[in-house]
Amino acid sequence: MYGKGLRALSISTAAVMTAALGLVFFYAPLEAEQGFLQKIFYVHVPLAIVSLCGFVAGGIMAIQHLRTRDPAWDMRSYVAIHMSLIFGVGTLITGSIWAKGSWGHWWVWNEPTLVSFLIVFLLYATYQPLRFAIEDPERQARYASVFAITAGAFVPLNFIAVRMSTAYVHPRVLGATSNLPGPMALTFVVALAGIALLYTTLFRYELTAKHARAQLRALRRRLAGDDALVSVSRRGRSAAPTTLHPAAMMTARGAGRDGL
Amino acid sequence: MAGVLAQLPALPLHEAGKYVAGAYVVLFALVLIYVAIMAIRLGRIERELGELLELSERTPVAAGVVGDADPARAEPPV
Numbered sequence: 001m002y003g004k005g006l007r008a009l010s011i012s013t014a015a016v017m018t019a020a021l022g023l024v025f026f027y028a029p030l031e032a033e034q035g036f037l038q039k040i041f042y043v044h045v046p047l048a049i050v051s052l053c054g055f056v057a058g059g060i061m062a063i064q065h066l067r068t069r070d071p072a073w074d075m076r077s078y079v080a081i082h083m084s085l086i087f088g089v090g091t092l093i094t095g096s097i098w099a100k101g102s103w104g105h106w107w108v109w110n111e112p113t114l115v116s117f118l119i120v121f122l123l124y125a126t127y128q129p130l131r132f133a134i135e136d137p138e139r140q141a142r143y144a145s146v147f148a149i150t151a152g153a154f155v156p157l158n159f160i161a162v163r164m165s166t167a168y169v170h171p172r173v174l175g176a177t178s179n180l181p182g183p184m185a186l187t188f189v190v191a192l193a194g195i196a197l198l199y200t201t202l203f204r205y206e207l208t209a210k211h212a213r214a215q216l217r218a219l220r221r222r223l224a225g226d227d228a229l230v231s232v233s234r235r236g237r238s239a240a241p242t243t244l245h246p247a248a249m250m251t252a253r254g255a256g257r258d259g260l
Numbered sequence: 261m262a263g264v265l266a267q268l269p270a271l272p273l274h275e276a277g278k279y280v281a282g283a284y285v286v287l288f289a290l291v292l293i294y295v296a297i298m299a300i301r302l303g304r305i306e307r308e309l310g311e312l313l314e315l316s317e318r319t320p321v322a323a324g325v326v327g328d329a330d331p332a333r334a335e336p337p338v
Contacts, residue, residue, distance in 0.1 A: 097283045098279070220308070
């Protein structure tokens with residue numbers, strides 16, 4: 001189900017990423033002030049944008065989960081936030097490298113854009129521990145959705161607040177893309193598309209892998225009966241959401257305990 | 261091909277080169293680590309499939325039951 005179209009998506013991601021790299025290194029002109037160092041812009045900024053959009057998307061999927069009570073939406077929200085955290089790590093590392101090359105420091109604490117992104121990242125870093133802290137899968141999914149919606153609303157508010165504050169020396173991108181020379185703007189758009197496609201592909205891979213594993217567990221349960229239920233009960237707590245209806249899962253766990 | 265490459269501008273790998281290389285290596289490493297994790301997961305799924313195949317061979321009656329499996333109501337992913 002989730003794997004449909006994954007091959008075409010992977011190929012297009014590879015193609016766009018390759019095109020983006022080609023444009024970055026062989027087409028986009030060198031920036032007057034930063035020179036070659038500015039090439040980091042084409043990886044750092046798209047990573048940040050896609051990561052923040054992923055957090056917001058996770059919140060929207062969480063709204064869908066609360067509306068429909070469909071565990072699949074909880075799973076999507078979980079995976080979206082999980083992938084955004086990975087992209088967030090990439091943003092922070094590439095940002096630090098750029099800061100070191102540009103300002104001579106790995107981190108500048110009085111730069112609002114850097115610190116605000118770190119705050120958002122740390123906020124979402126608590127998402128998995130929150131899930132892990134709640135044993136009941138239904139409550140876990142519900143609380144995680146509320147968290148994802150609240151934090152998802154915080155992301156654009158944080159972004160607007162930072163833009164309204166006085167900027168130090170952090171380059172502005174959104175809203176000023178039109179100020180970029182044509183070749184730079186084109187390269188940036190292609191790089192952004194490439195990173196967005198990479199995010200979508202990895203998101204779909206993750207969903208497919210989790211779904212395949214869930215199918216295997218269902219198959220094992222049907223084949224092995226109580227033995228599999230015992231193995232389910234042995235899993236203990238998990239931060240990962242479930243696509244099984246919570247009531248059915250509780251029954252399974254209860255049966256597992258009886259089996260032991 | 262060599263002619264095309266000759267037309268391309270040379271990359272200025274001076275002081276900034278190591279920082280730019282570092283940033284792109286980070287992206288590459290992230291993707292590579294993710295692919296490695298996916299490979300481990302795939303191996304685990306393959307192993308479990310093998311176990312299930314063995315199980316189904318040992319219990320032929322269960323074959324009819326398997327047909328009822330509804331993946332949409334499947335159990336928790338890890």
